Amino acid sequence: MPSNTGPSIDTITEGGRVTQVGEGQEAEETSPAVVTFGAPSVGELLAERYELVEHINNDSAGRLVWRGVDVILRRPVAVVLRYPGGDSATEMLQAAVAASRVIHPNLVGVYDAIDEDDRAYVVREWVDGQSLREMVAADGPMDPTRATAIGNAVASALAAVHATGMVHGNLHPGTVMISDDGRVVLADARTDGADSQESDLRAVGGVLYFALTGHWPHGEAPLHGATAGHGRAALPDAVRDAGGAIAAPRQVRAGVPAYLDDLTMDLLDPEIAPPSSDVLAAELSRLDIPADEQFLEQAGPLRFTADPGEEPSPLAAAGGRRVAMGIAGLLAVALIGLLIGVNALGGGDDGDKEPVAQPSSSAPAGGGSSEAAPPVRKLTIQDVRVIDPDSNDRAEVRDAEKVMDGSDDEGWETQTYKNNGKFGGLKDGMGIWIDLGAPHTVKSLQASLSSTDASAELRTGTNGDFPSTSKGDKDLVAAYPTVIGQPFEDYNGTTMTFDGFNPDKKYQYLLFWITELPKKDDGPGWKLGVQEITVQGS
Numbered sequence: 001m002p003s004n005t006g007p008s009i010d011t012i013t014e015g016g017r018v019t020q021v022g023e024g025q026e027a028e029e030t031s032p033a034v035v036t037f038g039a040p041s042v043g044e045l046l047a048e049r050y051e052l053v054e055h056i057n058n059d060s061a062g063r064l065v066w067r068g069v070d071v072i073l074r075r076p077v078a079v080v081l082r083y084p085g086g087d088s089a090t091e092m093l094q095a096a097v098a099a100s101r102v103i104h105p106n107l108v109g110v111y112d113a114i115d116e117d118d119r120a121y122v123v124r125e126w127v128d129g130q131s132l133r134e135m136v137a138a139d140g141p142m143d144p145t146r147a148t149a150i151g152n153a154v155a156s157a158l159a160a161v162h163a164t165g166m167v168h169g170n171l172h173p174g175t176v177m178i179s180d181d182g183r184v185v186l187a188d189a190r191t192d193g194a195d196s197q198e199s200d201l202r203a204v205g206g207v208l209y210f211a212l213t214g215h216w217p218h219g220e221a222p223l224h225g226a227t228a229g230h231g232r233a234a235l236p237d238a239v240r241d242a243g244g245a246i247a248a249p250r251q252v253r254a255g256v257p258a259y260l261d262d263l264t265m266d267l268l269d270p271e272i273a274p275p276s277s278d279v280l281a282a283e284l285s286r287l288d289i290p291a292d293e294q295f296l297e298q299a300g301p302l303r304f305t306a307d308p309g310e311e312p313s314p315l316a317a318a319g320g321r322r323v324a325m326g327i328a329g330l331l332a333v334a335l336i337g338l339l340i341g342v343n344a345l346g347g348g349d350d351g352d353k354e355p356v357a358q359p360s361s362s363a364p365a366g367g368g369s370s371e372a373a374p375p376v377r378k379l380t381i382q383d384v385r386v387i388d389p390d391s392n393d394r395a396e397v398r399d400a401e402k403v404m405d406g407s408d409d410e411g412w413e414t415q416t417y418k419n420n421g422k423f424g425g426l427k428d429g430m431g432i433w434i435d436l437g438a439p440h441t442v443k444s445l446q447a448s449l450s451s452t453d454a455s456a457e458l459r460t461g462t463n464g465d466f467p468s469t470s471k472g473d474k475d476l477v478a479a480y481p482t483v484i485g486q487p488f489e490d491y492n493g494t495t496m497t498f499d500g501f502n503p504d505k506k507y508q509y510l511l512f513w514i515t516e517l518p519k520k521d522d523g524p525g526w527k528l529g530v531q532e533i534t535v536q537g538s
Contacts, residue, residue: 039082040066047114051078052125055286067126070111076126077111085120095189096122102164106157108177108187130180132207133235136214137171141253141438144260144296145288147211150176152284153184155204161189161279162197169195171203173210173235199276205267212249213384214254215239215382215438217268230514234345239380239437242406251380253438259287325409374441374538381535386412387511389473390427403432403533408448414517421517421526431456431513431529435464439506443538444499445484447512450529451494458498459485464509480511501537510535 020158043053044070054067066079082089096113109125136142142150154176161168166183168189175188209217216235238246248265249256263283275282292360297442383402386397399412412432417424436442445458461480466472484500501507512533 034486039083044122045071046079046121047112050077050112054168069125070123077119077123078126079123081119081121083119083221085115085117088450089115089120092122093120099124099189102166102431104157104159104160106153106184106186107160108185127177127179127185129177129183129185132173132176132178132211133173135178136210141214142211144212146254147208148260148284148288150178150184150211151204151208152281153287154186154207155284157186157282157302158197158200158204159281162200162277167195167197168200168203171200171207171208173216176207188261197277198274201277201280202267202270204280205264205274208260208264209238209246209249209268210235212260212264213238213252215252217246234526238331239382247380252382254440255438263287287289297367304388351528358426368535375529376443376536376538379440379442379535379537380438381434381533383435385433385468386534387431387433387469387476387513388427390423392470394470396430403530406532408531411448411450411529412516413450413529414527416525417517418521418525421519422515423517425524429477429513429515431459431477431511432533433464434512434533434535436508436510436535439508440535440537441503441505442501442507442510442535444497444501444536445510446498446534446536447529447530448532449494450498450531451516451518451521454496454514454528456496456512456514457513459513460484460507461511477511477513480509480513484510507537 008063009088018139040046040052040055042052042054046052048071049070050068052068053065056065063082064083066081066177067073068077068079070077072375080092082092093113093115096110099107099110108127111125112123114121114123130138141147153187154171158168158171166189168186171186172187175186177187179185194410206217209215214236217238240246240250246263246268250258250261268276277284355406359483384400384404386400388396389396395416402410402412414423417426419425423430445455459480460482461476463479466476467477476524483497512530514530517528519525520527
């Protein structure tokens with residue numbers, strides 16, 4: 001089935017200069033340069049109209065990406081050339097033709113597609129900016145308002161595409177671009193017919209999940225059998241439980257509203273049929289309002305399943321909730337007014353007393369906040385790493401992920417050390433670095449160990465940007481001076497628990513720092529295994 005847009009202009013910032021990559025895939029530093037007889041040169045005029053100004057790079061498929069200018073309309077353009085033309089460039093040209101038929105502010109503009117047999121080229125809009133992939137990699141996950149705005153723009157673009165009966169078929173963080181002026185542009189459609197409108201909608205869920213968490217929920221393989229592109233395979237996979245199920249955005253980071261969490265997870269759930277793209281765009285448009293104007297409750301306004309006997313209309317359901325809230329608010333105001341009136345009129349023995357406001361039964365006495373404290377739960381560990389600052393061979397830094405796999409059966413363990421439990425006098429210590437993905441109120445950390453008699457302490461820091469090298473590990477340990485509670489604060493058998501966290505402080509990075517190993521029961525030497533680490537908080 002033909003797609004709606006031409007090949008993409010994905011953007012990468014390199015040394016402050018914006019570059020554009022064709023087909024939504026990153027140019028690899030190790031890719032060999034394309035050397036072709038008759039290659040274009042600076043100043044060459046294509047089709048007597050498009051002047052080539054600067055060779056930007058070669059994309060991962062070998063196409064040459066140039067910045068150019070339309071000498072007739074005097075506007076910048078991107079020119080993507082392929083050698084040879086003819087049959088080899090058929091898909092690229094078909095995508096460009098399809099793209100030119102759909103005009104939408106959130107779709108990259110395609111201006112021309114020309115086949116000269118020995119080479120073919122597509123001329124399209126030049127976009128100064130970054131892809132969603134690069135933006136999240138550089139700045140981290142987005143706030144919910146920004147993520148919603150991007151989801152709205154993407155869904156609106158898909159609605160325009162789907163209205164023509166076509167599909168995009170290649171939606172991922174590398175094909176969603178954000179220009180310097182804030183415009184969101186969808187690029188790089190495919191024409192191979194491998195995808196459907198439903199897979200496009202599932203991919204919107206993936207884009208929302210990535211924007212909110214910095215992780216891609218579909219692993220290395222894109223949705224519905226499309227081949228993984230360069231850059232997409234490098235996206236961090238979603239946090240998963242032992243059964244492979246992904247963690248919801250709210251489990252990965254704090255501050256994601258329940259309604260946006262529900263919407264994202266429903267789009268990713270293969271058991272729930274997604275709405276049409278125009279319905280999804282309308283819902284995201286309704287949610288895409290400034291944070292200071294949002295009045296929606298934190299319960300999700302959009303679910304794609306309905307109770308028995310109800311009409312499955314997401315927008316009607318959301319609207320009904322909105323009306324109900326309005327009625328409830330009016331009733332509350334009316335009731336308050338009535339009570340004030342009764343108090344003002346007075347009556348009986350209390351008629352000469354000044355009216356006194358009484359606290360609501362839902363508010364705590366003493367004027368404190370009426371919001372209940374969030375429940376303590378098991379927090380999702382986004383990343384772990386073995387910290388070994390006093391060794392250059394890095395032999396013991398493997399298998400860190402086993403301490404967060406939900407099972408005590410396997411874990412990470414040190415090598416066996418001779419002479420003494422102080423790592424044989426060779427090291428000051430080793431540890432497990434933990435990244436919770438976002439700041440959290442932490443109640444406790446519990447480490448399940450392979451044996452008793454180990455010594456450890458829990459440290460915290462504010463920076464997690466250290467390379468996994470001996471020097472990087474040394475710098476990290478030096479930057480984590482704060483100790484939580486006391487060493488092995490509560491040590492019961494093989495379980496070590498730390499609960500000396502400041503309730504008024506939030507924590508993202510923790511370091512479980514081992515200072516002494518226990519003696520082995522089954523032979524000479526000292527050794528320790530960390531089977532599992534869990535963190536409780538909110």
